[in-house]
Amino acid sequence: MKPTSTADLSLFLCIARHLNFSRAAVELGLTPSALSHALRALETRLDVRLFNRTTRSVALTEAGERLYQRLQPAFRDIADALEDLNNFRDKPSGNLRITAGRAAVELALLPLANRFLLAYPDIRLEIVSDDALVDMVGTGFDAGVRLGERLQADMVSLPIGPYLRSVVVAAPAFFDRYPVPQHPQDLKQLPCIGHRFPGGALYQWEFERGGVQLEVDVQGPLVLGDVSLMLAPALQGLGLAYVFEDMAKEHLERGHLQEVLEDWCHYYPGLYLYYPSRRQVPAALRAFIEFVREQR
Numbered sequence: 046m047k048p049t050s051t052a053d054l055s056l057f058l059c060i061a062r063h064l065n066f067s068r069a070a071v072e073l074g075l076t077p078s079a080l081s082h083a084l085r086a087l088e089t090r091l092d093v094r095l096f097n098r099t100t101r102s103v104a105l106t107e108a109g110e111r112l113y114q115r116l117q118p119a120f121r122d123i124a125d126a127l128e129d130l131n132n133f134r135d136k137p138s139g140n141l142r143i144t145a146g147r148a149a150v151e152l153a154l155l156p157l158a159n160r161f162l163l164a165y166p167d168i169r170l171e172i173v174s175d176d177a178l179v180d181m182v183g184t185g186f187d188a189g190v191r192l193g194e195r196l197q198a199d200m201v202s203l204p205i206g207p208y209l210r211s212v213v214v215a216a217p218a219f220f221d222r223y224p225v226p227q228h229p230q231d232l233k234q235l236p237c238i239g240h241r242f243p244g245g246a247l248y249q250w251e252f253e254r255g256g257v258q259l260e261v262d263v264q265g266p267l268v269l270g271d272v273s274l275m276l277a278p279a280l281q282g283l284g285l286a287y288v289f290e291d292m293a294k295e296h297l298e299r300g301h302l303q304e305v306l307e308d309w310c311h312y313y314p315g316l317y318l319y320y321p322s323r324r325q326v327p328a329a330l331r332a333f334i335e336f337v338r339e340q341r
Contacts (some may be wrong), residue, residue, distance in 0.1 A: 201320055211288065214304050232285065233263065
């Protein structure tokens with residue numbers, strides 16, 4: 046068998062993480078065709094097929110899966126060894142990849158990113174907006190930002206960004222046709238704009254007043270997979286929307302939207318920065334964690 050370099054194996058690991066040539070090519074800075082050609086050359090040298098590929102899907106073969114499971118911890122050890130060198134630098138450097146939902150990017154990450162990167166010019170920050178929960182280690186992310194109730198138990202977490210408040214809003218013209226709800230249960234009789242999580246579950250609107258907590262299963266003509274998209278149909282009078290207050294603030298101030306059930310909507314520490322507890326924390330992530338703590 047011809048010699049195989051660590052660069053070849055890194056290429057294999059990247060494809061195995063993504064199971065998608067286009068996404069792997071972007072991460073590696075190659076074209077999908079060049080990546081496919083490099084993989085075929087690797088399989089030829091190893092004399093074994095590592096992936097089953099069709100025009101619609103990419104999947105590891107049994108041999109590929111075994112190689113992937115053996116290489117992952119070895120390459121993690123190499124990465125940790127190289128990361129140790131950061132302890133000898135005046136300032137941390139390297140890449141920091143964070144996965145976050147779109148609302149988390151807008152409300153928490155982007156307001157911090159500029160100041161963080163000015164403080165740490167040798168760090169390259171990549172933020173990938175994806176509302177779906179991902180296998181952080183398997184997909185090559187260092188950390189993520191999500192709502193606290195969506196975090197996995199084996200993650201280390203800390204609050205990030207300001208306290209959040211969700212509000213129920215609709216266009217003033219909406220209330221020319223429908224009564225103003227006086228209690229969260231009244232929402233069941235009104236058209237509402239729903240939100241479906243990437244996993245398929247419909248979000249039940251959550252309320253609290255005087256220690257009483259309620260979840261309301263709302264119905265309506267439209268269901269969306271992104272909270273920020275709810276503002277446009279709400280402004281057009283299609284239905285009530287339940288969105289983060291900061292997203293609706295400008296429209297509320299201008300009178301384009303009207304808030305209801307104010308006393309049932311309270312502030313909460315919603316967004317958390319989280320990262321795996323079972324591996325060495327890279328210097329770039331350590332710097333970001335300390336930066337987040339200093340902002341609170």
